[in-house]
Amino acid sequence: MNKEIKKIAVLTSGGDAPGMNAAIRSVVRASAYHQLECVGVYRGFQGMIEGEFVDLDARSVKNTVNRGGTFLKSARSKDFMHKEGREKAYANLKKNNVDALVAIGGDGTFTGATIFGKEFNFPVVGIPGTIDNDINGTDFTIGYDTALNTVIEAIDKIRDTASSHDRLFLVEVMGRDAGDIALNSGIGAGAEEILIPEEDMGTDRLLESLKRSRKSGKTSSIIVVAEGDQIGKNIGQLADFIQTNLTEYEVKVTVLGHIQRGGSPSCYDRVLASRLGVGAVDALLDGKSHIMIGVQHKKVVQVPFEFAINGEKEIDKELIRVADIMSI
Numbered sequence: 001m002n003k004e005i006k007k008i009a010v011l012t013s014g015g016d017a018p019g020m021n022a023a024i025r026s027v028v029r030a031s032a033y034h035q036l037e038c039v040g041v042y043r044g045f046q047g048m049i050e051g052e053f054v055d056l057d058a059r060s061v062k063n064t065v066n067r068g069g070t071f072l073k074s075a076r077s078k079d080f081m082h083k084e085g086r087e088k089a090y091a092n093l094k095k096n097n098v099d100a101l102v103a104i105g106g107d108g109t110f111t112g113a114t115i116f117g118k119e120f121n122f123p124v125v126g127i128p129g130t131i132d133n134d135i136n137g138t139d140f141t142i143g144y145d146t147a148l149n150t151v152i153e154a155i156d157k158i159r160d161t162a163s164s165h166d167r168l169f170l171v172e173v174m175g176r177d178a179g180d181i182a183l184n185s186g187i188g189a190g191a192e193e194i195l196i197p198e199e200d201m202g203t204d205r206l207l208e209s210l211k212r213s214r215k216s217g218k219t220s221s222i223i224v225v226a227e228g229d230q231i232g233k234n235i236g237q238l239a240d241f242i243q244t245n246l247t248e249y250e251v252k253v254t255v256l257g258h259i260q261r262g263g264s265p266s267c268y269d270r271v272l273a274s275r276l277g278v279g280a281v282d283a284l285l286d287g288k289s290h291i292m293i294g295v296q297h298k299k300v301v302q303v304p305f306e307f308a309i310n311g312e313k314e315i316d317k318e319l320i321r322v323a324d325i326m327s328i
């Protein structure tokens with residue numbers, strides 16, 4: 001056990017995700033379990049720079065496991081991208097006698113945490129919290145499962161009206177550079193086509209496929225489009241393009257947007273967050289740093305930040321095949 005660690009700071013950074021509160025709660029309670037002090041930092045790295053800290057004990061995180069968002073708030077901090085900002089942040093950690101940091105966020109957060117940890121030789125452990133599921137070395141990120149359930153609930157409703165009016169709906173889902181939300185929600189909601197950033201289907205193939213669907217007797221269709229898809233058109237342009245080329249369809253667009261980031265976390269996300277928080281405190285006490293705590297094949301694992309950020313997370317080809325077969 002690392003006796004030098006007596007006080008741990010925890011923060012949430014980047015896009016918020018359902019289950020972040022459960023992860024904070026877990027870090028706080030695991031710290032209390034090991035008789036360590038715990039302090040929360042408001043608004044991610046920006047709050048570290050501005051010295052916005054709050055003492056957190058085991059009871060202070062009651063009624064948080066079920067709440068969406070993050071009570072510590074989140075931010076995207078430009079100041080942390082510069083050395084002067086990070087120096088201020090380090091000075092505030094020292095002033096508050098903090099010995100180690102747990103950063104809950106996505107790839108950007110881990111990039112900042114790596115730079116900071118190395119610059120000041122400061123122990124940092126990450127917990128993957130993002131709806132995008134775009135972190136290498138963990139099968140799931142906190143918030144992803146909840147977001148998927150939110151998306152399929154929404155698409156089920158769109159399907160009702162799509163089929164009543166025989167319409168073609170383009171539904172845009174989140175995932176800046178990652179198709180996990182689109183691919184999995186598309187299969188779960190029975191989409192005809194799924195457009196993801198990892199694969200460029202091309203507009204000609206899309207039109208051909210939609211024509212085939214029509215011929216096979218489909219009267220309404222749902223196309224799930226990841227916001228970062230590579231087809232080279234935004235969702236409005238894509239809708240116009242399909243409408244112009246396939247006049248037999250009546251095309252509508254729904255952008256699901258930030259509803260995907262809200263809501264009470266699913267049981268899966270709450271359990272995942274609880275496990276990863278305990279794993280983060282265990283790792284720090286074990287003298288580990290510059291690692292992310294993730295889950296692989298149901299087991300909690302430790303993954304170097306470099307791998308989590310830079311490793312190529314490939315889209316699951318088997319899922320693409322299943323999606324193709326389901327939309328015959």
Ligand SMILES: Nc1ncnc2c1ncn2[C@@H]1O[C@H](COP(=O)(O)OP(=O)(O)O)[C@@H](O)[C@H]1O
Pocket residue numbers: 013014015045075076077078080081082105106107108109110111112113115129130
């Ligand atoms: N290269 C970097 N150097 C320092 N800080 C960074 C760097 N990249 C990201 N960060 C910090 O991490 C924050 C969160 O990253 P962002 O990409 O917005 O979200 P996420 O962590 O969810 O991917 C950024 O606002 C910034 O403060």
Ligand SMILES: O=P(O)(O)OC[C@H]1O[C@](O)(COP(=O)(O)O)[C@@H](O)[C@@H]1O
Pocket residue numbers: 014015016105106107108129130131132174175176227261
């Ligand atoms: O809330 P914002 O700033 O509009 O960001 C939207 C982005 O955040 C996400 O929801 C989550 O991304 P991060 O976890 O990398 O922040 C993306 O899917 C989406 O592109």
Ligand SMILES: [Mg+2]
Pocket residue numbers: 014106107108130
């Ligand atoms: Mg990110």
